[in-house]
Amino acid sequence: GAVVSQHPSRVICKSGTSVKIECRSLDFQATTMFWYRQFPKQSLMLMATSNEGSKATYEQGVEKDKFLINHASLTLSTLTVTSAHPEDSSFYICSAKGTGYGNTIYFGEGSWLTVV
């Protein structure tokens, strides 16, 4: 079946540096991908919608200059956390859907980011 892969699964970075997380659809083309954030013991909150070939749409309260999203191909979206701070430490998870309605939305395995 369709699979969405995220990389890295865990990353530790120093405060002030940037880190990139990749989300790939492995056997289908994903025109749209979504990025969520999940703090410990909390639910998932949508951060942004990533559309192939166009700018991402950010949810209210999400800093677009801090969380850079690029969807350069039909199988890859990247989330870059710029100038990371400890409060950015979280579980980031992406989802992807193919073309047409009725298609299942698949989630990646998630990426744990720890900023020290």
Add this chain to the structure above:
Amino acid sequence: AQSVTQPDIHITVSEGASLELRCNYSYGATPYLFWYVQSPGQGLQLLLKYFSGDTLVQGIKGFEAEFKRSQSSFNLRKPSVHWSDAAEYFCAVGEFGTSYGKLTFGQGTILTVHP
């Protein structure tokens, strides 16, 4: 705006007992509804989904859910719980149209299974 409420933060059941996890949603039009399961530190696995048609939906691992429009509910059930079902369960609602794929999640219900 759409919203999802899972009233039970934590449920404990004995292995072999039946299970029902509650989910209530708020949405202005016909929603599409999902149940996902998440093991600690892992991503989300889809259990089942409702788009239209039969309001009783069968999913994987023996789970089912019933859509009740009059109650704005989409409760998840399993007749006999296995120890491996211990995890966190999320109900989610999505929109049709151009925002298809964009999901709003409930707070989650943690399921503990006693032997």
